[in-house]
Amino acid sequence: MTILAIVVGAISVTIMLSLVLAGKAAFIGTMSANGGLTQIQVSPSSEIEGEDARWGGGNEPLTDATITSIKGISYVVDVTPVHDVGFSYMQLKGESKKFRANLSGYDPATKVMTMDVAAGRPLQAGDVAKVVVGSDTLRNLGYTSHPQDLIGKTLTFVNDPESGKKNYVTYTDADVTDPPKPDEKNFGGKEDAGEIHTYEAEIIGVSTAGGNAYMDNTSLEWVRQLTTRKRWDINKENSQQWEQQWKSLEEQMKQYNNSKTKMPDTLEAQRNQLMATQPQQEIVHESDITQNGYRSILVKVDDQNNVPAVAEAIKQLKLSTTTAQDQIDEMMKMFTIVSMILGGIGLIALFVAAIGVVNTMVMATYERTREIGVMRACGATRSTVRRLFTFEAALLGFWGGVIGLAISYGLSKVGNYILNRVATAQAVPLNNLITFPWWLIGGVIAFTTIVGLLAGLYPAIRAARMNPVDALRYE
């Protein structure tokens, strides 16, 4: 039946468009998980201005002062700094499998992150060495179907200089019992000797899938501790004078080294004397955060609609912002392209269907030749015949669209049922994702009706042009 072709065409257009809509909804769903739609991510400006440009440097680091200025912006509810730390690998305590390890730390005392957990609890103020794992780690560890069994287990984070993952900064304790010699600058302490350092944390929660799927979260405080380097060094405040003397000595020594001549004896004696009178070395704490600022800042805005204004104000502070809206906008562009492609495919399907309709209707007019002759004999004008056939074709299109939509609706119910079951197993916030908005329904029906009408136009004109006498004689 001709109507079948239109039904199939209608189904394909409908399903493709509703899948795209579902994709958009899923994406926005993940973005809005954990309050993402009202958050702004702040990082140092990527613009390099003025004189600094010549020297290739000069981005203002993110400090507590930055946080204070951001807090002063209207509509800002709260602000938390965010800092990351990486390790060579991590393991579930007692197991041998190794996984990539990155921790992102924020301040749970602030009202910025509203972490939804599939098991356990979110981070709280005062937590140190506690981790909320993301769904990616959950899956890697093999606990997707029973996340609650992870709660209370221990994750071991390991820094192994030999592990080949040298891109992570490693910060370790210095060896307290062995202060180094004056001309040995001992950076990184024992690790340079190739020792492995481990840190343990308790898994207190598992976050639901969403924007944070790839992040394991912990408290900023613990990250601060982990990224504070302890090393031996002269306490510079107490030894400024000695430092100056040592520095000028080093400069002089350099001149001789460059020209490859031997130092004069006076210089060498000076060196020996300074070494003998070197001030005591102490363990010095260098915090990555204090030196280089926070990796980023997360800002919570009171309402989605105020996000652009707040982002603008933050940009005025010479900072870079990323909002969920930016990401959504980027995604939307992609979705538009995808939906145009899919819609195009659906349209092609409908077009093919339309050709089928034209063909079948032309054949139908042959079969109804005598009938057309009788119509004309009874007084139907050519335009009456044409309109009759066109109307029949449009009706065919209409019903094709309705049936196609009904079938698509049924399929979507099945699809939603399956998706919901899969989603809850994964603790993913998707509910009844496949929807049919009114404009989709109306649009598809209107479209199939028009397709039917246009397809029927040619056969209708043919029917109208038939000579009644010949038509009546047709066998």
Next chain:
Amino acid sequence: MIIELQSVSKTFQMGEEMIHALDRVDLRVKKGEFIALMGPSGSGKSTLANVVGGLDVPDEGQIMVENQDIAKMRDRELSQYRNKKIGFIFQNFNLQPNLTALENVMVPLLFAKVTYNKRKQLALECLQSVGLEKRKNHKPGQLSGGERQRVCIARALANSPEIIIADEPTGNLDSKKTGEIIDLLKNLNKEKEITLIVITHDPSVAKQADRVLEIFDGKVK
């Protein structure tokens, strides 16, 4: 005088040949006349009926029907003429198989832009006048040959035409049914003063007409 043909000609091209279906035909028909058209196959009797009925247009000549020259009419006017003035009856019935008897009779009324309820009412009256109101909801497949032809007659009567043109109306019927149909047509002819033009091979039918015209090679005798 209701119908007047003056020097009407129509030619068809069949391959290489030119066929003169109608060759300068002159004809006058009085209102209420019962005319029988006889002649061998291909003699032009169908063509004559067709041009009088406005189904076909002559190449030359005038056809005056109630002081209007239908030979000069365009499709729209001609369709209206067929709708209002003419009732056609065919040899092979030409009823819509998926419509009931009543719905078939309603077809010409639809083209006359009559409202639905009125259409039903008038169609029922027509079926009554041919004695078939009891079969109004039957489809043609459920009717006998004679009954089908009666439905056709009812359809031809739908818009109260001036002229009924029947092309071999009894060609597919046995002698008994033939008699019934012709009697029915004669009654309509006399009671309603509908001009009747019947094309036939059957001499017994021709006998009942007021006038018999013979056509041979496109010429009327």
